[in-house]
Amino acid sequence: MRAKAKLYPKEAARLLREKPRVREAVTGATLHFERNRLRAYAEVPIEEWRERAKAVKNYVLTHLDHYLELAERRLRENGVQVHWAETPEDAHRVLREVVARHEVKRAVKAKSMLTEELSVNPLLEALGVEVYETDLGEYLIQLLGEPPSHIVGPAIHLSLEEIQKLFHRRFGTPLDAPPEALAQVARKVLREAFLTAELGISGANFLVAETGTLALMENEGNIRLSTSLPRVHVAFVGIEKLLPRFSDLALFLPLTARAATGQRLSTFVSLIQGPAREGEEGPEEVHVVLVDHGRTALLHDPEAWETLRCLRCGACLNACPVYRQTGGHPYGYVYSGPIGAVLDPGLLTLEEAYPLPYASTLCGACYEACPVKIPIPKLLLTWRHRAVEEGLTPSWEHGAMRAFRKVMESPALYRLFSKGLRGLPLPQDLLPLLKAWTEGRGPLKPSPKPFHELWKEVEGGR
16 A cells, blocks of 8 residues: 555645544544443453553564464464565565466455555456455445545444445435445345355454464454355465464453454454365365565564554554544555554654654553553654654754743743733744644634733632
């Protein structure tokens, strides 16, 4: 996927201006997820769970070479064909070979953020393959030609009215068709795709090194159909998705479900051991493509490596007051919200994504929500410091911050400056700092009295 993270400030302001209804849709959906998460976390000793999950992920990441070799060995023993992809081009080469060898004309795809990273759909379409996203939310945005707006709920930015209009244009359904009727139409289209596709594509929530098991979580049943009905299954798996032991799933499956949607466990969990054996139903071939795409470099970063613990649950997005204003599209890359703000600079380079760490109030809600305790607020500051050190922030900002520091360190200067500001109209369209602040917000209005005077009045009244 071509990154446009550098354009975040302009894209966020444009979306707030042109599509104000997105804020309402995203806020409603994320608050619903957030309430469910808080309720689900309260049912279990969540701090103990989070600490254990953090320790397991830290262990496997710091012994990644060993567990990758073990996973490859176990997968091959299970009859799985294993491929290594350092770059998207390497992953594309594998897919091209599979498509050519099996003369694939139609593919069904489970929801996978990694395949968004790798631009799998454009590649298949260029090869003449008809591709169907089978997660309902992903199918909606595929029809619209949009990327996902959320890690778990890719279409949460859409209102019912927008979906009704989309289905009316594409399938001739009534403009007031209820959600159940729209789902029936999608089901009919996707059922035919499941039954006729030669290729099924998925990601993986986890890959267990001990047993070579792919674990996939879902609520719709589409992943199970995508991975069992076509005669070939290709799973793209980031190298950070490993778990050491099969018993680790007993922690990570319910923890991820509680963090993502507030469920005690996802409706469907598929544990895939390889292709169908003689007399069994299932794919004739299973391919696992282990993808790096910047992860090894990120693992060597002394601070940002902790982002590789991410379970892709979306909990930090649901908790974030900044993400709620726009949804994921303005972030300009696959991963949005707080995790995108700290992961994308590592995957893309800081130069490509330096505005994202500034898309935060540093309130800390993301850390409290994260099931593996990624220190997102700390990492946001790390990337901001690096952006300043590398000269990526505007030159006027350096001067403004130096002046601000001088004023804030001197009570006399502070009072003089604040008194002068109250007497002047603020040129909010001329000063870059004020203009950046007021885009998408109301105008700044100075208080008629400075805080120290108001405080004296309050204290005097006591």
